[in-house]
Amino acid sequence: MTGPEELHGVTLLAEEAAALAAMADASSVAELERLRVEWLGRRGRVTEQLRAVGTLPADQRRTAGQRLNALRALMEKRLDARLAECARRDLEQRLIEERLDLTLPSAPPAVGRLHPVTRTRRRLEDAMVRLGFSLFEGPQVEDEWHNFEALNMPAEHPAREMHDTFYLPPPYLLRTHTSPFQVRSMKAAQGRLPLRVFTIGTTFRRDDDPTHAPQFMQMEGLLLDVGIGLGHLKGVVRQVFKEVFGGDPVLRIRPSFFPFTEPSVEWDMQCTLCGGSGCRVCQNTGFLELLGSGMVHPHVIRAGGYDPELVSGFAFGWGVDRLAMLAYGIDDIRLLYQNDLRLLNQL
Numbered sequence: 266m267t268g269p270e271e272l273h274g275v276t277l278l279a280e281e282a283a284a285l286a287a288m289a290d291a292s293s294v295a296e297l298e299r300l301r302v303e304w305l306g307r308r309g310r311v312t313e314q315l316r317a318v319g320t321l322p323a324d325q326r327r328t329a330g331q332r333l334n335a336l337r338a339l340m341e342k343r344l345d346a347r348l349a350e351c352a353r354r355d356l357e358q359r360l361i362e363e364r365l366d367l368t369l370p371s372a373p374p375a376v377g378r379l380h381p382v383t384r385t386r387r388r389l390e391d392a393m394v395r396l397g398f399s400l401f402e403g404p405q406v407e408d409e410w411h412n413f414e415a416l417n418m419p420a421e422h423p424a425r426e427m428h429d430t431f432y433l434p435p436p437y438l439l440r441t442h443t444s445p446f447q448v449r450s451m452k453a454a455q456g457r458l459p460l461r462v463f464t465i466g467t468t469f470r471r472d473d474d475p476t477h478a479p480q481f482m483q484m485e486g487l488l489l490d491v492g493i494g495l496g497h498l499k500g501v502v503r504q505v506f507k508e509v510f511g512g513d514p515v516l517r518i519r520p521s522f523f524p525f526t527e528p529s530v531e532w533d534m535q536c537t538l539c540g541g542s543g544c545r546v547c548q549n550t551g552f553l554e555l556l557g558s559g560m561v562h563p564h565v566i567r568a569g570g571y572d573p574e575l576v577s578g579f580a581f582g583w584g585v586d587r588l589a590m591l592a593y594g595i596d597d598i599r600l601l602y603q604n605d606l607r608l609l610n611q612l
């Protein structure tokens with residue numbers, strides 16, 4: 266050991282001077298930490314000496330204490346300064362090593378897709394617009410007259426039984442079908458011809474089972490002009506079917522009854538799942554009921570402000586959710602509204 270050395274007024278032993286030099290030169294946080302423990306830790310060399318000051322002869326205690334405290338302060342200062350230096354250098358190093366390379370191709374974004382009901386709705390809209398029909402929207406909160414009376418369904422009419430709905434303060438209710446749009450669009454057209462309109466929107470009924478949801482979506486078309494007959498209805502409906510299902514679907518027309526059409530016809534399509542041989546989806550009939558339609562009843566034409574002696578027209582309506590079920594092979598309508606990604610990712 267060489268002789269004592271002087272630094273900032275503190276007399277240093279050679280070892281202490283070497284330690285201070287090592288602290289100034291240390292090149293890593295770990296090394297600084299090791300030096301701190303060795304000298305200033307609980308069992309550190311300076312700490313132990315400080316603890317021993319009390320055992321020195323009384324006349325030496327003061328100088329020894331001062332020297333050691335000054336040494337400790339000096340070491341702390343060195344260590345802290347060097348530590349900050351090392352931390353800054355480590356950070357710079359990391360910034361260089363971990364720098365983002367913006368020229369790398371990025372991970373492909375997760376692309377969502379439209380809900381099957383929305384896709385079906387858009388296909389229907391496209392088909393109708395291509396056929397020259399324009400969109401006309403009516404209110405979801407409807408009044409009783411437009412929803413029932415104007416469509417030939419007076420208060421006591423038995424057909425109302427199938428249209429139980431959510432009633433609001435009279436005369437309002439949540440519309441049970443899109444058919445009120447017939448009278449509303451006729452009134453809006455103010456006698457102009459031809460009237461070629463369609464609507465798509467939410468409808469409500471007090472129903473809840475695998476094939477009926479209390480809130481569902483319907484699409485409805487109306488064509489009014491001079492000399493319109495069932496043949497025009499057949500042509501338009503066949504074309505819409507073709508566009509929505511692709512190919513040339515096998516269709517069947519049956520006589521039916523709706524209060525607002527006369528005559529009324531319903532349309533069935535050969536089951537797309539079993540090809541007509543019978544399955545669970547078509548309940549072994551080989552056909553799927555799809556659509557109600559008919560020639561607009563004279564009372565309805567009159568309610569819309571037209572003269573049924575001069576003009577005639579056809580209307581048709583069907584459930585968009587139901588179409589989506591068939592197009593995507595879903596056997597429970599409620600699945601369409603649960604937003605379960607396990608299902609939606611398959612469609």
Ligand code: DAH
Binds near residue numbers: 486556
């Ligand atoms: N509104 C009927 C329903 O909700 C469906 C319907 C039947 C609409 C015949 C029509 C039609 O336009 O002509 O069940």
